[in-house]
Structures are given as C-alpha cells and as structure tokens.
Amino acid sequence: MENRPNPIIIQDFITESGASYHSIPLSFTLSGQPLFSAPVILVNHALTGNAVVTGENGWWNDLIGEGKTIDTGVYTILAFDIPGNGSNDYIVENPHDFTARDIARIFIEGLNVLKIQQLFAIIGGSVGGGIAWEILALEPNITEHLIPIASDWKSTDWLIANCFLQEQILNNSSRPIEDARIHAMLCYRSPESFKEKFKRTINQDLLIFNIESWLAHHGKKLQQRYQLSSYKLMNQLLKTIDITRNSENFENLLSKSKASIHIIGINSDLFFTAKENKETFVELKKFKDNVFYSEIDSIHGHDAFLIEYKQLDYLLADIFKAETIKK
Incomplete structure (x- = not known):
C-alpha cells in the first residue's frame, strides 16, 4: 500500500x-x-x-x-x-x-x-x-x-537537440502539451514499433491514418492530466544530465x-x-x-x-x- x-x-x-x-x-x-x-x-x-x-x-x-x-x-x-x-x-x-x-x-x-x-x-x-x-x-x-x-x-547532443525542439514547441505552439507530446512519442517509440502496430491502416471514422489518431489521442490525454510548467521543467532536466x-x-x-x-x-x-x-x-x-x-x-x-x-x-x-x- x-x-x-x-x-x-x-x-x-x-x-x-x-x-x-x-x-x-x-x-x-x-x-x-x-x-x-x-x-x-x-x-x-x-x-x-x-x-x-x-x-x-x-x-x-x-x-x-x-x-x-x-x-x-x-x-x-x-x-x-x-x-x-x-x-x-x-x-x-x-x-x-x-x-x-x-x-x-x-x-x-x-x-x-x-x-x-x-x-x-x-x-x-x-x-x-x-x-x-x-x-x-x-x-x-x-x-x-x-x-x-x-x-x-x-545527455547526448541528439538528446539535447530533441529537448531543444520540445522546448520550442512548448514555448511557441497554441497547443503546447499536445504538440510536444506528439513529437515526443516519435522518440519514445521506434519506426518498427509503429509499423507492427499500425501497418498503414486507416481510421474509418475519422478518415485519417491510425498512427495519426493514436498520436492525437496521446497528445489530448497528456494535456488533460499534465501542467505546462511541469513539462517545461522535466524537459529541462532531461537536457541537463x-x-x-x-x-x-x-x-x-x-x-x-x-x-x-x-x-x-x-x-x-x-x-x-x-x-x-x-x-x-x-x-x-x-x-x-x-x-x-x-x-x-x-x-x-x-x-x-x-x-x-x-x-x-x-x-x-x-x-x-x-x-x-x-x-
């Protein structure tokens, strides 16, 4: 407990x-x-x-x-x-x-x-x-x-670069948490993982690719439970290891x-x-x-x-x- x-x-x-x-x-x-x-x-x-x-x-x-x-x-x-x-x-x-x-x-x-x-x-x-x-x-x-x-x-140069892009999104996007999360999911998973999961299939209700609806869902889900200030802080910590x-x-x-x-x-x-x-x-x-x-x-x-x-x-x-x- x-x-x-x-x-x-x-x-x-x-x-x-x-x-x-x-x-x-x-x-x-x-x-x-x-x-x-x-x-x-x-x-x-x-x-x-x-x-x-x-x-x-x-x-x-x-x-x-x-x-x-x-x-x-x-x-x-x-x-x-x-x-x-x-x-x-x-x-x-x-x-x-x-x-x-x-x-x-x-x-x-x-x-x-x-x-x-x-x-x-x-x-x-x-x-x-x-x-x-x-x-x-x-x-x-x-x-x-x-x-x-x-x-x-x-933190490697590659990681710092991704954190820099995350920071740009968090500071400049009209939907910062959603958009930053969508980008982050591309780093958290892999091309092979997406291929196995989605196989270029279409979401018939939305008429978009399933990978797109999945990413949008993850963005919305995080936006509902997470604060912008928290995301900015945690991204800064990731960049400074x-x-x-x-x-x-x-x-x-x-x-x-x-x-x-x-x-x-x-x-x-x-x-x-x-x-x-x-x-x-x-x-x-x-x-x-x-x-x-x-x-x-x-x-x-x-x-x-x-x-x-x-x-x-x-x-x-x-x-x-x-x-x-x-x-």
Missing part, C-alpha cells in the same frame, strides 16, 4: 545556476516494509511520472509489489516526486533554474531528513536514471546497487564508488541509445569490476522499459533475489 506522508520542506536551496529558493516541498511515497526494518530501494520516476510506483495506480506495478521482482514484502520502497512535477500545487516558474544535479541534491537532502544513510538500490528509467547517476556522483557510497534503465550519465559538468572527470567521479552498477539498455532506444550505454559500460570496466550491462530486446524503443516488464524482471531478478516470471 502506498503511504504518502507530509512533504519534506527543503529550506534555502541554491541551485547550480545560483537561483535561490526559500522553501521547496519534496513529496514522497513509502511502500512495502516500514522504514528501518528492511533494505531501502529508491525509485526515480521518468518525465511524466510521479512517486506513485506501486499499487493500483502505480506506474511500475508490474515490477514492484507483493511477490513481484522488487518485492514489497522484502523491501522498503521510497519514491520522491521531482518538485514541480505536478503532484502537488508547487510550480517551478523558471525551469532553467534547475538541472538534473539539482534534483539529485534535493533527493539527497530528502534522504538526510528521513535519516536514511544507506540504500540497497537506486533504480530509475529515462530522466529518473539520469538523476540516479547524479546521486551516485555526489554520494559515491550511498547505495549498494545503481540501476539506470534506458538512461545514461549524460551530466555528472562531469563543472566537476571531476568520469573516472575520478565513479572510481570513488563501491556500488555495483547495472546498466540496462534497450536495443531499439532512439533516445538513450544502446550504443551509448555500451560505451559507458566499456569506460567503466577500465577501472571498475562490479559493472554489468544487459539489454532489453524490443521493437518498442525507449518506452520498452515500461512495456517489456517480463524481460526487465528477468534482468533484475538476481539483484533483488526474486523468482523470475514464467515466460
């Missing part, structure tokens, strides 16, 4: 860019075992996600729950809402004040307030995985396991950490490409032994980390000592 205590208030926070915030509410959920009675897993949400990770409305309830891979009967599950993600009334007026590292710093402060000194694992997909990398770079021994999925330690910015180099940063790093790529990911993930793995292996790379095999692109839960279950089972789902 999800438990949502009162938000933690982060006082007098100064962002990397020098912006000053008197107080930032940090909402969170706790589920599974009571705090301090079991190993703690921090779950970081993706762009339109939130801290509700398990239970009826949990966005990762295929993976997290009673008897699931990440078993709420064994672990304490902690998830923070990225402040400004729309989970409460808090709005970030200027998204450019924040970077992914700022959010990592806020999450670390949240852990300190909760008196959590050691995590069993930090796991996150997409921008949530990027924030997980940033946490490890700031606190090298805060966790036993780092599990970034469909993610990386830096880089553990080495204004910091030490990659090897210096990560050689300080004893954590096992389990990189999970997706072979069809157009956003955080498998090639980039493999290069990160090769770099890490030069100076660190407990690094692992595995891959989800899917035509569905970046979103496969939310779709291919049986494969993800299989890849994570060893870490969490779970029984794998029967294929």
Whole structure:
C-alpha cells in the first residue's frame, strides 16, 4: 500500500545556476516494509511520472509489489516526486533554474531528513536514471546497487537537440502539451514499433491514418492530466544530465564508488541509445569490476522499459533475489 506522508520542506536551496529558493516541498511515497526494518530501494520516476510506483495506480506495478521482482514484502520502497512535477500545487516558474544535479541534491537532502544513510538500490528509467547517476556522483557510497534503465550519465547532443525542439514547441505552439507530446512519442517509440502496430491502416471514422489518431489521442490525454510548467521543467532536466559538468572527470567521479552498477539498455532506444550505454559500460570496466550491462530486446524503443516488464524482471531478478516470471 502506498503511504504518502507530509512533504519534506527543503529550506534555502541554491541551485547550480545560483537561483535561490526559500522553501521547496519534496513529496514522497513509502511502500512495502516500514522504514528501518528492511533494505531501502529508491525509485526515480521518468518525465511524466510521479512517486506513485506501486499499487493500483502505480506506474511500475508490474515490477514492484507483493511477490513481484522488487518485492514489497522484502523491501522498503521510497519514491520522491521531482518538485514541480505536478503532484502537488508547487510550480517551478523558471525551469532553467534547475538541472538534473539539482534534483539529485534535493533527493539527497530528502534522504538526510528521513535519516536514511544507506540504500540497497537506486533504480530509475529515462530522466529518473539520469538523476540516479547524479546521486551516485555526489554520494559515491550511498547505495549498494545503481540501476539506470534506458538512461545514461549524460545527455547526448541528439538528446539535447530533441529537448531543444520540445522546448520550442512548448514555448511557441497554441497547443503546447499536445504538440510536444506528439513529437515526443516519435522518440519514445521506434519506426518498427509503429509499423507492427499500425501497418498503414486507416481510421474509418475519422478518415485519417491510425498512427495519426493514436498520436492525437496521446497528445489530448497528456494535456488533460499534465501542467505546462511541469513539462517545461522535466524537459529541462532531461537536457541537463551530466555528472562531469563543472566537476571531476568520469573516472575520478565513479572510481570513488563501491556500488555495483547495472546498466540496462534497450536495443531499439532512439533516445538513450544502446550504443551509448555500451560505451559507458566499456569506460567503466577500465577501472571498475562490479559493472554489468544487459539489454532489453524490443521493437518498442525507449518506452520498452515500461512495456517489456517480463524481460526487465528477468534482468533484475538476481539483484533483488526474486523468482523470475514464467515466460
């Protein structure tokens, strides 16, 4: 059962860019075992996600729950809402004040307030995985396991370019959330995924291609549940993942950490490409032994980390000592 205590208030926070915030509410959920009675897993949400990770409305309830891979009967599950993600009334007026590292710093402060000194694992997909990398770079021994999925330690030029286009749409479109979402879906899926799903078929009611009606539906659906300020903020965070910015180099940063790093790529990911993930793995292996790379095999692109839960279950089972789902 999800438990949502009162938000933690982060006082007098100064962002990397020098912006000053008197107080930032940090909402969170706790589920599974009571705090301090079991190993703690921090779950970081993706762009339109939130801290509700398990239970009826949990966005990762295929993976997290009673008897699931990440078993709420064994672990304490902690998830923070990225402040400004729309989970409460808090709005970030200027998204450019924040970077992914700022959010990592806020999450670390949240852990300190909760008196959590050691995590069993930090796991996150997409921008949530990027924030997980940033946490490890700031606190090298805060966790036993780092599990970034469909993610990386830096935003590539390709990713930054897509975020730039998203920002243009969000600032200039007359239907910003809908139009930005339509573009984003082209990055979250893949040409093969669309081909298998739609086969150039026509929606006979609307007399347009089914791919067009599907994209329009996704745009409308997000517009109904998401705030423009939240989208702008999350897009800014996605663009600013880089553990080495204004910091030490990659090897210096990560050689300080004893954590096992389990990189999970997706072979069809157009956003955080498998090639980039493999290069990160090769770099890490030069100076660190407990690094692992595995891959989800899917035509569905970046979103496969939310779709291919049986494969993800299989890849994570060893870490969490779970029984794998029967294929």
